[in-house]
Amino acid sequence: MALTRPPLDPELRALLADLPLVPELNREVLPQIRQFSSMPVEPLLEGRAIDRREVSIAGADGADIPLSVFSPAGQDHTAPAPCVYWMHGGGMVMGDRFSQLDIPLEWLDLFGAVVVSVDYRLAPEATGTSLVDDCYLGLLWVAGHADELGVDPGRIIVAGVSAGGGLTAGIALLARDRGGPPLAAQVLICPILDHHNDTTSSRQYAGEPGVWTREMNEFGWRSVLGDLADDAVPAHVSPATAGDLSGLPDTYVDAGTAEVFRDEAVTYATRVWAAGGQAELHVWAGGCHGFDALYPQALISAQARRARTDWLARVLTPRPQTAGRAGR
Template structure:
């Protein structure tokens, strides 16, 4: 296949990208090496607040215990909003502390309780196991809302990359199974479609990058194994995107997931739903997680936080109880 033209990278991001060791493909050996690198300690991102951190595990039906990290403001008010964070890493790497600086900004800004889970990774686990783990965590949060000091009507599901796809998946599960109420979903450059057939997927093939078509193929093959894809694992397969909560989706123009993310937002609108969509010019996959100091990254994070502030304001108990002004 001939090389397709690509949108130009943002100049600052392009310069920063030259400092990273990049590859085109992902192999089992390389994956094992990457997994050895620990996540940045979350204390690095606490900012001005004093944060209480709690660690526990929750059991799955097959007897596995999944670690959870819970971050709460030390002086939190009752009935705080909750951010349920699902980390990125192609469903093959990362842990519950990966990219944790993103939701910790919302703890700082809104006094939110942040909960993050270590869902099992492929290829050791595959098929629906990963999304089922994430849904189990959502149910645990809803069942322990009082203990966590959160408002069960303000649970926000959020994730980046693979975590964004899993967030979309459990939002569909909650809708279909009449599960816990999800007030909003924040899908950051989400991994939504196992088919890997879009124009943007083909544009980012054949050259080293943060996340290439080849890496995406490796990840999905690891996740699916012999399993049949379903809409909860690969949300782009869902026939019906109606009845979803307020949704925020963003991605870059220069990344594999651009087109599947745009299509997902478009289908939410077509089903009568609300979705805010931001496609950042010249941004590659995960740009604001990898280089948060870049100007475009700061703009993307600010825009996301502004949307969340408006969404939480619309969900606030005081606003709900206020009389209508004629």
């Protein structure tokens, strides 16, 4: 029997009524869905003063990893900018580097940030650690070319939505564990964090069509992991399984109450606090999965984006040094 679900935000419910929902996600329908999982980037750039550059770097196995670099037009390289390194959503099986790009482009507009978006390979064609490894190599490229990009290496933010949120958490773990680039912050938007797929919220959103269901999530994870044994799944692939969440950059996590990943997001933030880290958590009442990417015009979406932007403004503002206590 299906569990009772938190109600959807009324405005989102009305908008979702016109969204054709996929009843099932499998290898047969995936090619059809992929055609609609991204929009052209040109309309997003229209009217914006942005310089665009396309780069390709080599993956660990020699595969090409495309990166798109978006910079404020006429960027002054004498004043290094913050950088947002972006990982798109799509359940690990669809989407490309232009998916949900309107979110980080808002930060380019507001903060003069350089945005670099990575086209990591997708499952089931790529499996195991391939997706997160692609993302990490892109991060290394960004850090290694900071001067060329006009980027402040001390203000690199990693961010992503859905699958990209999970990959963001994964490369933050890799950067910590491998002594990789220092990160100013990580932004996890309705992130996919746990391959076990057995939380209460996951079970609540099973058994009927939705934006992203437990069954779709199972297909995504199975596509990435294949027959890999549960205890062999690396923590940077399934970040919820990491035994230690200490030493991570300042973290922003958000999700909706009416989605599969609600409980994963709450647990992750709670564990960051328990490890002595700093995390800000927002769980938006009535939010479905990816609500502000799907419907940025909705009131709840505007509130979610504003909260995220306000947090980033605090992170990016230089902090005064705390004076030592008297007598020390």
